[in-house]
Amino acid sequence: MRIEINEAAEFFRQNDDYLILMHASPDGDTLGCGNALCTALQRMGKNAKAVCPDEIPHRFDYLSEGVKQQEFEYRTIVAVDVADSKLLGDMKELGDMADLCIDHHESNKDYAKRLLLREHYASACELMYEVLVALGADIDRIIANCLYTGVATDTGCFKFSNTKPQTHITAAKLMECGAEIAPINYAMFELKTQGRIKLEQEVLSNMRFYGDGHVAVVSVMLDTLAKLPDVDSDDVGAMASIPRQIDGVDIGISIKEKKQGYFKASLRSSERINVADIAGGFGGGGHARAAGCSFYCSYEDAEKQIVAAACEALKQAGII
């Protein structure tokens, strides 16, 4: 059942003992949303706990500043920024029992009893901001930091095309509420571990170009990662954006070795190429500018196949 913002606020007033579910491979949006809601509910005198199936990277520690540990038996389940209960990993069954889902993904599977969805919002945190305003919550520095984190991380700090005028307006309001944007943005966008730096070097030094320089390919192999113990999945994921940053590249490809003989390719493109179509040809999918697919073969075969498809797309677009 689709519900609206004031109905969600009423739901939070009437219920208690909340278990808040945040998605696996947690990002700033699900964590910001979950911790902001948990903090606000506890301040209303409710019991609440925000949980995530995966370990939460330490750079997000500040998001739980306002959360108290409470012992209680949950009676109400709320999923935030979770498009599909499958994205809850080990907690999928809890997701399937969710009383409410608050989300911004067009692909939301409508798995919860109630759904508050805003597909055109760049982040779930923008929607959570409106829910908390409707609840009359005091959006102080701590909650504003949580919500700002989701807004900033889901938009690449207002860089991506999902950023809307309203996204900037919400950011302005969160700053007025005390959001500490400079240290948050430093932690989210600038700070790198020494392992991450080494991984970038390794990836850059092995970049290969095809199609008159319009295709760039990088690879992340398991033996490289084995030498870099402080590299996390976030660091590896960030490699996907590197090849497309090179001047002249229309299709950036990063190929990650998942297991021996099993590779995942991430594709990024300029507005001249639809990489969802390329990935679709290998049973994958995604968006026009960011898509992915898998290969069960040798590394050489995987690269050969994806590069051939990329070059074919360049030809069809009249680029080469």
Add this chain to the structure above:
Amino acid sequence: MRIEINEAAEFFRQNDDYLILMHASPDGDTLGCGNALCTALQRMGKNAKAVCPDEIPHRFDYLSEGVKQQEFEYRTIVAVDVADSKLLGDMKELGDMADLCIDHHESNKDYAKRLLLREHYASACELMYEVLVALGADIDRIIANCLYTGVATDTGCFKFSNTKPQTHITAAKLMECGAEIAPINYAMFELKTQGRIKLEQEVLSNMRFYGDGHVAVVSVMLDTLAKLPDVDSDDVGAMASIPRQIDGVDIGISIKEKKQGYFKASLRSSERINVADIAGGFGGGGHARAAGCSFYCSYEDAEKQIVAAACEALKQAGII
């Protein structure tokens, strides 16, 4: 003479034949401001031309989309985003004759006949937006792209502490006017030449750590740059931010060789250290978190001296 926004608008209505000065080593703010103003004045039926003492990097080409080449003798000089006529290079004398300066630098030298200054604005483009609104200019896609470019580039895409709630509000308004944020941000913040990538690799592979990992030093030597002909001054400047991005680093130092025996050091710091003080000890200066100074000696001596001063600052702060 300090003037206000509506006085600046009246000035533009009453005068004609404008020469608009943009500062040397041009950035997105001075170029965005100058081209937005030039476009708006030409549309009012005035003659206007925006000039810069240095070559304008090609990635800024789109900023002059709305500007027509006009032949006329200038009678009115306006400097935009120029804190000091010295920053006009070969055009310093024109700057000293400026009828109006529109700027946001606290350090503005008040060199022009009239000064419209907003020291607390993150960018001159935010101020220019207000001037153009007061002028009744049609802020369409072309002008909005110019103004957005200045707002985004001067704030690191809304990442830095100079970003204010009002900065986000102006960005929202410029988006409503048609600013094409995704391609602009890609060109300003993501796109890198192959030379830039090679320079980053070179710099990263030579990074040195001192003071228990709280100080990181990189160097950019002339013989490295000689091997990378497509690297521009912007690329070299960007190296200054790299060492501070490393986890655990409180003081990031980049040392650039300007001539044999002449080096410039750029310092960046966490909020625990004031690098303006460190730079001041060597006759330099700047801000608490970003400062610089020069050395006339061998590279080894320069690095030794600045690292010793950095370690001393860490000790005084109780960090090591």
